[in-house]
Amino acid sequence: MRQAIHVLAPGRVFRVRIVGFMLLVCSIAARAEIVSLEATPAVAGKYEKVEFTIRHARAYRNPFDSQEAEISVEVQTPEGITELVPCFFTQNYEHRDASKESTPRAWDYPVGQPVWKARYAPRSIGKFSCRARVRDARGELASDTVPIECRPTNDRGFIRVSPRDHRQLEFSEGQPFFPIGQNLAFVGQDQYLRLQKLDEVFGKMADNGANFARIWTCCSDWALCIEGRKSAWSRSWSWKPPCELVPGYFEDDICVVLKGKAGDSLKLEPCHPVPLRPGTRYALSGLLQLGEGTELAIQLGNSQWGETLRPEAERGESPWKSFRREFTSGADQYWLERLQFQLETSGSARWRDLSLTEADGGPELLWEASVNRDVVGYYNPLDCEQIDQVLAMAERRGIYLQLCLLTRDLYMDKLRDESSADYDWAISHARNLLRYAVARWGYSTHVAAWEYFNEMDPGRPTDRFYDSLGSYLEQIDVNHHLRTTSAWGPAPKDWRHPRIDIAELHWYLRPAWGDLSNDEVAAVADRTKALREHAPDKPALLAEFGLAGNQWELSPLMKQDQQLVHFRRSLWASAMTGLSGTAMFWWWEDLDRQAAYRHYGPLAAFLKDAPVLRETLDVAANPQDVRAIGVGSKNAAYVWIADAQWNWSSRVKQHRDPRDVQGATLTLSGFDSGPYLVEWWDTQRGVVLHEQSLTAPADVWQLDIPAFREDIACRIRRAK
Numbered sequence: 001m002r003q004a005i006h007v008l009a010p011g012r013v014f015r016v017r018i019v020g021f022m023l024l025v026c027s028i029a030a031r032a033e034i035v036s037l038e039a040t041p042a043v044a045g046k047y048e049k050v051e052f053t054i055r056h057a058r059a060y061r062n063p064f065d066s067q068e069a070e071i072s073v074e075v076q077t078p079e080g081i082t083e084l085v086p087c088f089f090t091q092n093y094e095h096r097d098a099s100k101e102s103t104p105r106a107w108d109y110p111v112g113q114p115v116w117k118a119r120y121a122p123r124s125i126g127k128f129s130c131r132a133r134v135r136d137a138r139g140e141l142a143s144d145t146v147p148i149e150c151r152p153t154n155d156r157g158f159i160r161v162s163p164r165d166h167r168q169l170e171f172s173e174g175q176p177f178f179p180i181g182q183n184l185a186f187v188g189q190d191q192y193l194r195l196q197k198l199d200e201v202f203g204k205m206a207d208n209g210a211n212f213a214r215i216w217t218c219c220s221d222w223a224l225c226i227e228g229r230k231s232a233w234s235r236s237w238s239w240k241p242p243c244e245l246v247p248g249y250f251e252d253d254i255c256v257v258l259k260g261k262a263g264d265s266l267k268l269e270p271c272h273p274v275p276l277r278p279g280t281r282y283a284l285s286g287l288l289q290l291g292e293g294t295e296l297a298i299q300l301g302n303s304q305w306g307e308t309l310r311p312e313a314e315r316g317e318s319p320w321k322s323f324r325r326e327f328t329s330g331a332d333q334y335w336l337e338r339l340q341f342q343l344e345t346s347g348s349a350r351w352r353d354l355s356l357t358e359a360d361g362g363p364e365l366l367w368e369a370s371v372n373r374d375v376v377g378y379y380n381p382l383d384c385e386q387i388d389q390v391l392a393m394a395e396r397r398g399i400y401l402q403l404c405l406l407t408r409d410l411y412m413d414k415l416r417d418e419s420s421a422d423y424d425w426a427i428s429h430a431r432n433l434l435r436y437a438v439a440r441w442g443y444s445t446h447v448a449a450w451e452y453f454n455e456m457d458p459g460r461p462t463d464r465f466y467d468s469l470g471s472y473l474e475q476i477d478v479n480h481h482l483r484t485t486s487a488w489g490p491a492p493k494d495w496r497h498p499r500i501d502i503a504e505l506h507w508y509l510r511p512a513w514g515d516l517s518n519d520e521v522a523a524v525a526d527r528t529k530a531l532r533e534h535a536p537d538k539p540a541l542l543a544e545f546g547l548a549g550n551q552w553e554l555s556p557l558m559k560q561d562q563q564l565v566h567f568r569r570s571l572w573a574s575a576m577t578g579l580s581g582t583a584m585f586w587w588w589e590d591l592d593r594q595a596a597y598r599h600y601g602p603l604a605a606f607l608k609d610a611p612v613l614r615e616t617l618d619v620a621a622n623p624q625d626v627r628a629i630g631v632g633s634k635n636a637a638y639v640w641i642a643d644a645q646w647n648w649s650s651r652v653k654q655h656r657d658p659r660d661v662q663g664a665t666l667t668l669s670g671f672d673s674g675p676y677l678v679e680w681w682d683t684q685r686g687v688v689l690h691e692q693s694l695t696a697p698a699d700v701w702q703l704d705i706p707a708f709r710e711d712i713a714c715r716i717r718r719a720k
Contacts, residue, residue: 033057037073037132037143045153047121049443054087054116054132056141063089063114064379066435067428070135073118078126078150083478087118087132088439091363091381095389096334106195107334108385109275110363119443121479122150123157123172158479159400159448161501162612166537168580169482171445176612179400179448179581180571180604181205181212183544184588187390188223189272192589195389201592202397208597209604212400214543214584216454217387217437218407221271224383224390227433228407229375232270232368242266243371246352254371255289255352258296258341265299265342270368272382274336274356276329281359284339284366285324287352294347298325301337308344320352326359336365376410376429379436391444400448402484402543405437406430408453415460427468434469438477449482449502458487463497470499486543492534502580503535506544508552509566518649520566521627521642524573524583532578539580545570546586547648554587557652559594565710566648567591568599572683572711575603576629576640578616602686606713611636619668621705626664634672635718640683641666642711664705666714671696675719680706683713693719 035056044050052073060069071087091114096107122128128150132143157172164170169177184201187193193201205213220228220236233256234241246253258266276282290296290311298305306325336356341349356366367373367381387403394401414426434450441447452469456462462485470483484502485494495503507527509517516523524542531540547555547566561567567585574583582603585591614631619639621628630639643661650656673696680690690706706712 033141035132035134035141035143037130037146039130039146039148042147043149043151044122045151045155046125047123047153047155047157047445050120050122050148052085052087052118052120052130052132052146054118054134054143056116056132056134058134058136058138058141060136062374062377063116064377064432064436066432068136071116072133073120074131074133075120076129077122078124078128084133084476085118085120085478086435086439086476087116088436089114090117090384090440091115093382093385104194104196105189105273105335106386106389107275108382109277110365110381113363114381118439119441121443121445122148123479125150125152155445158445159482160480161482161539164612165614167539167578168612168614169539170612176610177211177400178575178607178610179212179541179584180575180600180607181210181399181582182214182585182588182591184213185216185404185454185586186219186223187215187386188219191223192592195386195393198390199393199397201588202393202399204592204597205600206397206399208599208601210597210600211398211604212402212448212581212584213394214402214404214451215390216404217383218404218454220407220409224387225407226379226384226387226405226437227376228380228410230271230368230380230383231371232268232366233266233371241371244350246350253352255350256354256371257348257350258343259348260343261346262343265340267338267340268366268369270366272368274365276333276336276365277358278329278331278333281326281328282356282365283324283326283359284354284356285322286354287320288323289319289321289350291348293345294349295344296349297342297344299338299340299342300325300327309349377432379433384440387441391441391446395444395446400446402449402451403437403441403447404451404454404486405433406453408456411453412457412460415456415462415465418461418464423465427465430465430469431472434473435476438473438481442477442479442481445479447481449484451504452483452485453487455486455488455506456491458489458491458494463493466494466497467499470497474499482539484541484543490530495531495535495538495540501538503531503538503540504543505531505541507542508544508546508548508586509555510548510550510552512550518653519647520570521573521629521644521647524570524579525577525629528574528577528579541579541581542574542583544586545574545583548586554590558587558590561648561652562594563651564594564596564599565651567596568684569642569647569711571599571603572640572642572713573629575607576631576638578614578631602681602683605686606681606683606715607638610638614638617668618670619666622665622667626661626705628666630668630714632716634670635674635676637668637671637714637716639666639668639714639716640711641705641708641714643709646710658709660707660709661705662707666703666705667700668703668716669700671701671716672718673697676716677719678703679715679717681713681715683711 038053073085075083092111093108128148131145134141162168162170219225246255296309354369414422482501486504547558571582613633617630619628627644628641646658678692679688
């Protein structure tokens, strides 16, 4: 090459031109390799979000793959500690209030090209220095440093295992945290809990003292899902996509195919309604292959869109031809109308690379039409955006979330043999998803815990899997969120696992459990004992609970329990048996319809300012048909007293009203000597019925219990 150039140009001219060309190349390369970092805001409160935007010119086949590109923000804290905050690839969206529609839908419209971001919550006061780092096969790049500053706030911080009592939770600023809440698992357009409804439910919970919700971000294509199939062509519960391998042109790729007689059609049905801007020109494009003599029409709404498509290929040319259709949305049109392909003659049609964008270009609107997108390792952009919105709602309402992350059915079969390549594949992909979750949502104090799976097979050899994920989180999650997981049956090995912070059990009041299913208080006590046998020194939760049939379906008896006796009494029982939070009920639609939130308030008021140190108390009630359970310490007690002869089954199955309980006594021991205030609480209204002042003796107290129906509570605290 040098000789050829030299022949064409004299020596001096050759040298000048080459030097000038190389300077131009170096200048372009230098500009292309610049990394910029922006921080918003530059001054934030302690534990408040700082969002970084990272811009650079490198592109990647899969920007979600941290093995292909490791992009992070290096944060130097005021104490001189260096923290590496992972970045995430995301699409920005514009949001619109759709509440005026008869069926409210989340209008989330992509804006601009995808970008790299990071989110960070400073945990100390002072000045920080930050810079972006890009590492990939081409080498490492770094941005200039950007300062941020942290000022004091009253935020309580992140949720931790209490160092004072490892069975309980507290904030990083030291205040106790006792989860009171429920499951709100399925959030999505076709669910009871659309985004607007979820915000309403969060508000009702918060207004009644609840502070905790368990939400799935692993719902495949029926609700929120970070990683899972979202397709405009089929659904997971009857997965029969009209697809086949592309014949002879794109090796190993897939196309959509429509074969049949005239009138047969395929309709695009994305999981997310496709948003449009009113009065905007749009273009649908793709590659099309028509069988000999086949004619195809594209229909938009109720009308044919443009001319009928006919075969155009000539001998020796590719059978694939590009097509493009344009339309302008109406003045009040915010959603794509019905879009379908219909055969006008018998034959076959294939298409691929279907795309819908604004006519002048822009972000992809029809990403669910892709049939060659990887399921594992691709993080659904709109679902992730809506998880952002869910978390913002929770932060605004004071609700703390347990986010269930991994779509179980993508991983479970890979975890049969811990020495297999499949097992290592599962670890690698799960770690990658955890990195994305930490990068995007790990800044928030309102993420209480990462939950790996909903109801993994407890027989799988998952110890190495959880150990690997747990140790990885210890490296990348600078805020050290709690870790948990669940199984579809008792999982003692998970409860004992040193890198699982919260032991979690799912259990329902089902007829198969016999007498235990009829007594919600005895059931909660029994399941607490089972958990505590294997997790004596870590937080433990009944993370799913409720009234169900033997196939775990909603029991018809729940609607008959109009007073929600099983719900209310289970809340109180779980708070007093040594669990780290209330039983987390399922059946959120029915709880909402039956206005269950009112039952959180009395318990929340009773437990307000309860200390972290909450030992199970040695308490007893007399006579024996009165049940007393409680927690406390040497200078405080929280005791719930219930009629043992009456429960939800008495009300619903036997149609029996509760009796008046009179003349009962409560016996307690183990208090430090000194003056105490004793309060007797109405558990249904959340108010103090009666107060008395006592001085603790050296050994045992015996208190007269006021007359009650169903139950009553007693709070004893050291007098100030």
